[in-house]
Amino acid sequence: MAICATCGLPDEICICEEIAKETQRIRITSDRRRYGKVVTIVEGLDAGDVDLDELARTLKTKVAAGGTVKKGRIELQGEHRKKVEQTLQDLGYHVEIT
Numbered sequence: 001m002a003i004c005a006t007c008g009l010p011d012e013i014c015i016c017e018e019i020a021k022e023t024q025r026i027r028i029t030s031d032r033r034r035y036g037k038v039v040t041i042v043e044g045l046d047a048g049d050v051d052l053d054e055l056a057r058t059l060k061t062k063v064a065a066g067g068t069v070k071k072g073r074i075e076l077q078g079e080h081r082k083k084v085e086q087t088l089q090d091l092g093y094h095v096e097i098t
C-alpha cells in the first residue's frame with residue numbers, strides 16, 4: 001500500500017491534493033501585449049502540487065487557444081478569463097476573484 005509522503009496517510013484516503021487545490025490562491029488576469037495581443041494569465045499555482053503542463057493542456061483545449069507555461073504561470077492567447085475561471089472551479093480549484 002502506498003503511503004503519502006506529505007501527510008503519512010494511505011494514498012486512497014490522502015486529501016493533500018484537495019487541500020492544495022483549496023489553499024492555493026489562484027489569480028486570473030489578462031494583459032495586453034505588443035501589437036494589441038491579449039493573453040490570459042493564471043498565477044498562484046503551486047508547481048509542487050499541480051502538474052502545470054497538464055493543466056495548461058486542459059485549459060488550452062477548453063478555450064481552444066494556444067498557450068505556454070512560463071515561470072510557474074500559465075499564459076493563454078486571447079481573453080479567456082471567464083472560461084478559465086469556470087474550468088478551474090470545475091476542477092476543484094479555489095480561484096481568487098480579482
Ligand SMILES: [Zn+2]
Nearest residue numbers: 004007014016
Ligand atoms: Zn497526503
